[in-house]
Amino acid sequence: MQAPPRRFHVAGSSQLTTFDFLSVPDQTETLFQSLNRQSADDFTAGDDDHDANALFGTLRGNVVGLRYYSGVVNKNEMVSLVRQPDNPYDRNAVQVNNVYGDQVGHIKKELALPMAYIMDNKLAKVEGIVPFGTTNAFSMPVQLHFWGKEEHKASVVERLSRSGFKLCPPSKSTGFETSSYGAGSMLVPKSFRVSPGCLPVVQMTADQLKNEFDKLFEDVMDTKGQMMEPAEAVGTVLLAHQKQALAWMVSRENNNDLPPFWEQKNDIYYNLLTNFGVKERPERVLGGILSDDMGLGKTLSMIALILTNxxxxxxxxxxxxxxxxxxxxxxxxxxxxxxxxxxxxxxxxxxxxxxxxxxxxxxxxxxxxxxxxxxxxxxxxxxxxxxxxxxxxxxxxxxxxxxxxxxxxxxxxxxxxxxxxxxxxxxxxxxxxxxxxxxxxxxxxxxxxxxxxxxxxxxxxxxxxxxxxxxxxxxxxxxxxxxxxxxxxxxxxxxxxxxxxxxxxxxxxxxxxxxxxxxxxxxxxxxxxxxxxRVVLDEGHTxxxxxxxxxxxxxxxxAERRWVLTGTPIQNSLKDLWTLISFLKLKPFTVKEWWNRTIQRPSMMGDPEGFRQALIKSITLRRTKASKINGRPVVELPERKVFIQHITLSEEEKQLYESVRKEGRTVIGRYFSEGSVLTNYADVLAILVRLRQLCCHPHLFGSSALTVDSKDDATPSELRERLINKMNLVLGSGSDEECAICLDSLRSPVITYCAHVYCKPCICQVIRAEQNAKCPLCRAEIKVDQLVEYPVEKNTSESLETKDKWLPSSKVDALMRVLLKLREEDSSVKSLVVSQFTKFLSLIEIPLREAGFSFARLDGSMSQKKRAAAIQAFQNSERGTPTIMLLSLKAGGVGLNLTAASRVFLMDPAWNPAAEDQCFDRCHRLGQTRDVIITKFIVKDSVEENMTRIQKKKRDLAERAFESKNTNEMKQARIDEIRTLMDI
DNA sequence: ACCGCCGGGTGCC
DNA sequence: ACCGCCGGGTGCC
Structure with a gap:
């Protein structure tokens, strides 16, 4: 192991670059080690001006002192310029290093003077390409590119001209002869075009980039997709897509190809993007990114790889x-x-x-x-x-x-x-x-x-x-x-x-x-x-x-081989991809500068999205549940059937429901005639929640008054309390309301003074966006400091009180009938009983207990530990374990696995059909062996029935959410919804 | 001879 | 370095 390079930070200046003081690398150090060393150093360099994307111009400079250094460069090779402020001969010294970080020479001192100023003050990033003269013994020209923020351009130009240098504007030829790209240049394949103007950056289209990467990361997806049987030690039979993954991974690990962007010509290996050349064969890149969907068995695939290869x-x-x-x-x-x-x-x-x-x-x-x-x-x-x-x-x-x-x-x-x-x-x-x-x-x-x-x-x-x-x-x-x-x-x-x-x-x-x-x-x-x-990163996005x-x-x-496993597609910018590329040791991109110069910036100028996608696609193997192999889906799940069971309320229930509905209709009807539906939206929602609750069980119906009259003379604290009450009405029963801005479920809900509930981040963004922000739903003025947050409170005592005054409801009766019948027919079948109202789940516990069911429960209020215990107990197939899981609709993430259940009872419809689907997927997923039967209980002639009608519209709206963030349209949609719901 | 010219020594920062 | 620069040797052509 070589000693770590000494590094120097320049005190008292904004210059953050660290540099390697070992001008001549230790003889025992290979070029590759030296690159790795660079890569490590790169992290300590404070980076990262991605906004420095304007090209001020170019300049021909000279690299001198070549004979003192071992670093070599090729024609058209990129070089990096590193300040060396502690140089004993000249504080303005600028080193010229090749792609592997070996010093080539220095910038001639006259030019180093203004360059040092520009670099130290971060007025521009200076990048170099050596156009020719690479075999000279004493000096060679270097084409310098000055990149930076537009506002710094003037001072850069001024600084340079003070020393007698003049920037060539980017649009004109800079003396970087295009002829050097002619037939004589063996380094640059014809397919690589030189970008117009003076940008001698070898730019590739997304397709070309993809092709390069494909040499390494073969895309098994649509093509023949070879399969491979795992080693004997693997006790589980792999699915087709897992055998494909195994074959792909094994070939990735055993591959002998040159890494992407490398080419061999006469015993020398050239990097096509930087024109860097070395005698040593570049290290192979062994590994890649496996990004299969959750549940497709990435872990198993990796275990198979470990045992097999x-x-x-x-x-x-x-x-x-x-x-x-x-x-x-x-x-x-x-x-x-x-x-x-x-x-x-x-x-x-x-x-x-x-x-x-x-x-x-x-x-x-x-x-x-x-x-x-x-x-x-x-x-x-x-x-x-x-x-x-x-x-x-x-x-x-x-x-x-x-x-x-x-x-x-x-x-x-x-x-x-x-x-x-x-x-x-x-x-x-x-x-x-x-x-x-x-x-x-x-x-x-x-x-x-x-x-x-x-x-x-x-x-x-x-x-x-x-x-x-x-x-x-x-x-x-x-x-x-x-x-x-x-x-x-x-x-x-x-x-x-x-x-x-x-x-x-x-x-x-x-x-x-x-x-x-x-x-x-x-x-x-x-x-x-x-x-x-091998090093394997699970959840590699960490x-x-x-x-x-x-x-x-x-x-x-x-490590010899490196793998990244990630269940979520890589959605972030190219910039975020760099850590992964760096982890995979794709040289020379392990050093940020080369990544930025050859991939990051060129992609910005062209088609970043296409570029990014091509890169990601070629570097990863990703299959979703919907992916197909030979026309057959990767995962063949048992069937999933959804039935709607209509419930007719008893006379008593109906009477109560109707009286509340009438009252609500009157209130809402008044809002309609006043045109103030949206101003009183919280009240409207509260009424709807009550009606939904009544469809489930009369005990869910809270005791507080239907509408909270907001008087204008309320004190701030009274107003605040009232708003919290309203929010409680809307959110308190665990129902799934959504934010009118993001159309998704509420995250950290807040209520405005005009009583509309939004996600805090969503509404804050709206307020920040314009001077006199208005409520998206009613156009009332809103301010950040007037938002009232939903207090995080714990109330679990309620369920006890309901215990003694238990009475059934039509819906609960219907559920119990099905459950009892099911138990009789096949006691091994397990069920999920799902509701948005956690209180309802508590009520259902009572008849379940009475009937002697063993059940588990999972809702959002439970600690991680309790959840794990509940899931474990339920997933256990032994006799005597719970056969029923009481589940709150939104509990648990996508990862929640409840495959022990093959029946789902959805006690009340959700606003958002996607939330329902997600919930069904908790048992209808890999590992499910039986057909899944879903029963939705819907009360006839009620708000629930109307909700199912709205669900379809909602799906459409969600699909169009990207095109139209039109608040008017949203408003109208809301009003229409309410009309539908209340039959007005 | 306070020049020019020649040729050898020399050469990053 | 097939340069530029420096400084010593030299001096009509």
Whole structure:
């Protein structure tokens, strides 16, 4: 390891560039190391003026002192210019470096004088290209481009002219002869065009860019899409798209191609974008981005890769455990002792992994096809956990970790740490595809000998804490029980910090937090001392911010192959893509300057969107649930049927409903005639909520007055209270109202003085946008300081009071009838009972209890811990576990997996049909084995029926939301809605 | 000879 | 560096 380069910050100036004082790199340092070094340095340089996009002009300068430096450049090669203020001969010195950061020379001092001023004061970014004369021994010309903000142009021009230099305007030729791009130039393929004017930047169209990247990141999507069977050790049969992913990933890891934008000509490798050339072959880029939709089994695909492609397509050599051994109980840590991590309790023992039937239906999901006996075989080694203050885990999470520890200790032997001896040596691995027959003894012997050269066996997986347990769980599920895979959980304060131990593992799993904490603890990060075979970033978008410590920590890891897993498409700008590109070590883009000059800026000038998409598309493999392979969808889910069950209210209910409706109609009718519907929108909504509640159960109906008359003489605090009350009416029952600005569900709702509820960020944006902002719904004047926020309150005592005065309702009766019948027919069927009113869920609990149902509950008020427990209990298929989940419509994110249920009862319709669909997807998703039947209860001749009518309109409106942000149209739509709802 | 010219030494910042 | 610059040698052509 070379000593870290000394870096100097220029004190007292705005100059932030750091530079490398080792003008001649250590002889032992390869060019690639030197590039890596640069890349690391680049982070400390304060960047990033992306708005510096005006080209002031160009200038021919000279690079001198070539003979003192080893850095070489090619014709038309880009060079970077770095200030060197501590130069003993000239404080204005400007270094000229090539793409790999090796110094080529200096800018001649006369020009260095104004350049130093311009660079130090950040008046312009100066970039260089050496047009010719690259073989000169003493000096060579350099074409300089000055980029910056328009307002700095004048002073740049002035500074230069003061020293007798004149910028050539960008539109004119700058003496950068186009002839140099002629037939004589072997570096620039014809397909690459030179942009017009004096911009000698080799620009590519999006298509050309894509082609280049495709050389590396082959797009398996629409084409033949090869499939590959995983290694024997993978116990789960892969789905077609997972086999494709495996084939793609294996080929990505074993590929021998030059990285994109590199070309070989006569023993020299040229980078097409920078014209940089080296004798050494550029390092291969092994890895990529797997961006399949949530639920398509990225984790399984990655596990398959780890086991299948250890070296040159050979599987990871793993010791097999025969059955005798497994039953002896000397398994270091059975999964059972890990229970705290993820209570994957039992499944139907009669389903075997190997039966095709089971495989087809269970896929990657819940592993509902593993018997207990089979499970207890993956070797887990991990540190016991005590408070890892170091990793910044929240107390809540910690307590979860403590549980883990508790269980661990309770288990047999305390977390045995598998010794490096148990691992197979590298050489042996190459000879035998799977060291299945190797005896334990032999292995130990060999392992001891080969330990020294055992470099890069282990895969490091970094993930957010929330999915840590999932990884452990997935290894358990998908790795055949008779192979011994060492998975080390690098987490908790007792974790082993021995690099040689870590590198002897098959897999090490840790979190971004732990990694960053170690990295922050200066020069003592065990994970950074290991040469990993593979580094895998789960939820890769976590490293979007290049300044974050965790990002730096991740980029600093040493690995042969690198993967990014992300469930969300990469939606951000090219700029955000840079961290990922940098992580993948696509040279020379690991250095920000080259990324900016060759990709970022050229894309800005052309078609950034197309450019970005081409880049992303070519670099990633992404499939959605809708993707097809050979015309068949990637995921074939069981059917989903939606039925509407109409409810007729009892006479009593009807009377109550009608009286409230009449009252409401009168009120709203008055608003209509006054033309003040929208001014009183909160009241209108409150009336509607009440009617919706009455459709469900009379007890949901609150006791406060229907309308809250707003008098103008109210004191501010009275007004405030009244507004909060109104908001309570609208939001309090857990219903799903939406913001008229973003048309989405309310996030941090606020109410205006004119009583309209919006998302706080949405309305604040509106207010900021114009001087005298008006309420989008009623045009009343609004101000930020008049917005009233919805108080975060907890009221859970109410459900108790309703207990004693329980009476049924038509809707609840209907639900109970279906549930009872269902239980009779097939007691294994589980159901979701969904409502927007959490209070309603509480009411439903009563008859459920009476009928002896075992049920779980999930709503937004529950702690993370309680949620996990509820989900776990429900997903468990054992006898006696809950068969019903009471679910509040919007609880849980898209990730919520409730596949144990195959029936859904939607107790009340939502405003937003998308919210309903999302809810259905919680059980209608990968892992669902039965057809899903959804029942919507809709009260006849009621506001509910009208709501379903509106849902369709809503869908249209949402689709057009982009074109028309027209408030008038929205207003009219609202008014129409209310008319429909109230039959006015 | 307070010049010009020649030729060798030399050369980044 | 096939330059420019410097400084010493030299001096009609």
């Amino acid at each position: 250890f070296h040159k397509g050979m599987p990871l050599p793993l010791e097999k455990i025969d059955d005798e051994e497994t039953t002896k109980g000397d398994i270091p840590l059975s999964v059972a002792t890990l229970g705290g991590l993820q209570k994957k309790t039992t499944e139907e023992p009669n389903e075997k992994v190997k039966t095709d039937e089971a495989v087809k239906s269970t896929e990657v999901s819940a592993g509902s096809s593993r018997s207990k006996r089979q499970k207890a075989k993956v070797t887990y080694t991990y540190s016991s956990d005590s408070e890892g203050s170091i990793d910044g885990v929240s107390p809540k999470k910690k307590s979860k970790a403590e549980q883990k520890q508790g269980k661990n200790k309770g288990g047999s032997s305390k977390g045995r740490v598998s010794s490096p001896m148990e691992c197979f040596d590298f050489a042996a691995a190459l000879e035998t595809s799977a060291a299945a027959s190797t005896s334990k003894r032999k292995v130990k012997k060999k392992g001891a000998v080969a330990n020294a050269e055992m470099k890069g066996r282990a895969t490091l997986i970094i993930c957010p804490l929330s999915v840590l347990s999932n990884w452990i769980d997935q290894f358990e599920q998908h790795v055949r029980p008779n192979v011994k895979l060492s998975v080390y959980l690098y987490y908790g304060s007792d974790r082993s910090r021995d690099p040689s131990f870590l590198s002897s593992q098959d897999i090490v799993v840790t979190t971004y937090n732990v990694l960053a904490a170690d990295f922050g603890n200066k020069n003592d990060s065990p994970l950074h001392k290991v040469d990993w075979l 490293i979007r911010n290049p300044n974050a410590l965790q990002t730096k920590a991740v980029l600093d890891l040493k």
